[in-house]
């Protein structure tokens with residue numbers, strides 16, 4: 001290589017480096033730390049998952065995941081900026097890097113995972129698509145909805161599954177699409193459609209908003225699998241791992257009986273699993289760019305997964321959802337606490 005070539009090479013390299021936006025040169029965790037807060041894309045208003053209270057404070061299972069990330073990074077669950085998103089905008093804010101993670105009942109699917117510039121660290125709620133109808137319609141299952149008009153939110157897996165199911169079963173139906181749940185649910189309440197369909201957890205949440213919730217029933221059958229979980233921008237594996245392990249820490253805490261109330265007491269536990277979880281033994285948080293007490297912070301500020309589930313969507317909450325698929329694997333569910341070791 002001549003000196004001229006060397007110079008051109010060096011300049012070309014410098015130019016290429018300069019062309020990389022600043023954001024691409026630092027890790028998501030570095031940016032989060034420098035900014036002093038996590039930016040979390042959430043739902044505009046979904047009781048149990050992401051809903052703003054009269055005091056302006058957000059609450060829900062998805063909100064807890066964002067707060068748990070903040071607790072792990074900052075030892076402060078309030079260091080989160082929430083960015084409410086519609087179904088149509090939710091992935092754009094992930095792809096553009098406007099949010100560090102999206103936590104709003106979004107289904108993990110192959111195309112969203114492989115061709116949309118996003119990655120899905122973990123599933124924090126296993127769900128399926130259901131239907132809600134007025135009790136007075138007197139239908140017992142989804143197939144009895146042949147010929148019905150069905151309200152659905154656009155830009156969702158829901159509208160795709162709906163079309164598949166009715167086509168596959170040779171059933172006629174009329175689809176009435178809306179940009180938001182709110183409009184679709186209002187249309188059902190007003191009698192403009194016979195049924196409203198979305199994730200079954202979303203149905204339980206939306207029913208709460210009716211003036212007369214008891215006039216409506218959720219049909220027993222589910223027509224799809226909807227694994228719901230957070231999404232991050234593809235390309236930062238460390239951040240991906242951090243979000244995933246935050247959820248696993250909450251599962252491990254539940255598995256070993258570590259709760260918000262007893263976490264300080266548990267620091268003295270002789271159980272090696274608990275010692276590793278809480279950072280009494282080992283330095284597992286360091287691999288994530290965090291402190292050794294990263295999981296202690298999560299449980300201390302947010303609680304374990306079971307606590308978050310019960311508080312937000314479980315039998316003790318207004319939604320009254322059973323643990324079902326979201327029980328720990330040791331109790332027959334799909335939530336599996338991967339080993340911290």
Ligand SMILES: N[C@@H](CCC(=O)N[C@@H](CS)C(=O)NCC(=O)O)C(=O)O
Nearest residue numbers: 105106107156157180181182198202
């Ligand atoms: N899990 C499905 C459906 C998501 C979905 O429809 N979510 C509803 C709530 S259950 C929604 O966000 N509606 C918009 C709104 O209410 O503004 C997906 O990821 O496509």
